[in-house]
Amino acid sequence: MDSIAGRKPALAWAVHLSVALLVLLWLLPTLGLFVSSFRTADQISSSGWWKALFPQEQTMILRTAAPETQQEIDGAHAIEGNLFEGAGAPAGRITAWGTSSREIAAYAPGETADMGEDGRLTVEENGDYTLVNEAEFTGSRGERVFLTATTPPSFTLDNYRTVLFSGSATDNMGRAFVNTLTVTIPATVIPILIAAFAAYALAWMDFPGRALLIAAVVALLVVPLQLALIPLLKLHLEVGIGKGYLGVWLAHTGFGMPLAIYLLRNYMVGLPKDIIENARVDGATDFQIFMKIILPLSFPALASFAIFQFLWTWNDLLVALVFLIDSSGETTVMTRQIVELLGTRGGNWEILATAAFVSISVPLVVFFFMQKYLVRGLLAGSVK
Structure with missing residues (x-):
């Protein structure tokens, strides 16, 4: 039976082992960080996290x-x-x-x-x-x-009390957690709203220059983010939005827009043409077709981009350092807070481990709850 055409047991086993190895390599550091976040500084310095239960x-x-x-x-x-x-x-x-x-x-x-x-x-x-x-x-x-x-074996919650509820500006991750949510949620929603309209227009509406716009969107995908930071910051400072949340929202929106339009447009092009033509015959306008047909059918692609944009924005440090200029620490995000902990308390590994795990906890939850839409949205439109 193993020689039946189309069956390759050896290759299948190799794929399974490779996937298991990748999962293990990804899981072990996360598990080690989680265990270390409940240990004291003496325990971390004297033994590895894998010995915590002994x-x-x-x-x-x-x-x-x-x-x-x-x-x-x-x-x-x-x-x-x-x-x-x-x-x-x-x-x-x-x-x-x-x-x-x-x-x-x-x-x-x-x-x-x-x-x-x-x-x-x-x-x-x-x-x-x-x-x-x-x-x-x-x-x-x-x-x-x-x-x-x-x-x-002993574990403590003191690290989390220090990180989340400390009143000092150098330790408190609770405020940084709220600031990160304040940056991430609008920076995820705004590009989706704008890109969905643009993707529908590029996929189903005929107008002069549509092909050039599609080519421009693809070209913008390869523009390095670092290349646009300084010119964009100068523009924001000239219009007065360079030192607050609005500036960082618009920056993330601009950097995420090309991928959002490209991904959503490819998905919408693959939707059945008959459904849209029948809606137009029934007298539906483009806006009605977009709201009642395209958006519900495009949910996997929307969720797929939302996962990527949320993770990129949540883990971003560079854009936050450039566009959130605040010496008082009122708008400090979690990635910058961890950098400050490294600079001022580099020896307190238990604090750093706890702060890092708090930072990755929300992306983990988002990924596990929405992962079923990820591959479906990325592969949609790739096969006709």
């Missing part, structure tokens, strides 16, 4: 309680507590500890370290400690303790 050994620097908590017991001053409590670190099982950065594993759990004038410190396996000294403890901070501990 106990792991990590080195931590914690402190004993402040001297103000000391108590006098049998003529000596003592400070007691647990190193993990109030430190924001997950409780674990201590395997070694030390009081110096040069010897972070000098003592085993249960042993006592003689720190001279600073007293004697004993640390147990569960993190309980006792710091004893004949003289009264002074100062404002406790003693540093270097721990090597095996900690259980």
Whole structure:
């Protein structure tokens, strides 16, 4: 049966394996980013995200309680507590500890370290400690303790609270999320509205110069976006719209219009001609044909372009940097916010991972809910 004409089992398996490999390569970084967004900075720096579900050994620097908590017991001053409590670190099982950065594993759990004038410190396996000294403890901070501990898997929502609800301009992604929606939704809807009318005219209306317009639309598809940024910005500044949402809406509309017209026109040309001719015989105007026949039948192509335009606009940084000129941060979009996080807090990987996942969450939802229209709209009109 494998030799039947038209069947190529080996090629089919190769295609399936290639698709599975591509899906895996795309999914793994997204999954890693998602897991890292719930981890602390110490966890991210000590182990990979694929080890997040397993106990792991990590080195931590914690402190004993402040001297103000000391108590006098049998003529000596003592400070007691647990190193993990109030430190924001997950409780674990201590395997070694030390009081110096040069010897972070000098003592085993249960042993006592003689720190001279600073007293004697004993640390147990569960993190309980006792710091004893004949003289009264002074100062404002406790003693540093270097721990090597095996900690259980733990996750936190603190990263999302910091990113979404922080009041500082450098951390708050909540405002940037709203700003990105403010840019993306109009920049997706406006080109669709304009391109749909233009595509219908180029597909079904006869007028002088139609072929030249179609050729011009195709030619504009190859014009680099970067080539038009500066001239367009100068034009916007001359008319007074170069520093706000209106300018970036029009910029995205102009850059997305050629593809929108080309895609929709190719789809509309492939629609049955008899339906349109019958509507005209019944007395329908071009506007009525467009609204009641063409638009409903062109929904796959409209949805296909909407997906592309939404993703491009949501992930855009260059156009936002050029046309959203605002030093106060009131119109900062998410891509620019992530760049600022990289510049000011490059070591806080947990914040960056959370901010990046918040940024990609909406495009993922849009793509998965509308992917069935994507291929259908792109291939429509390619086969007669």
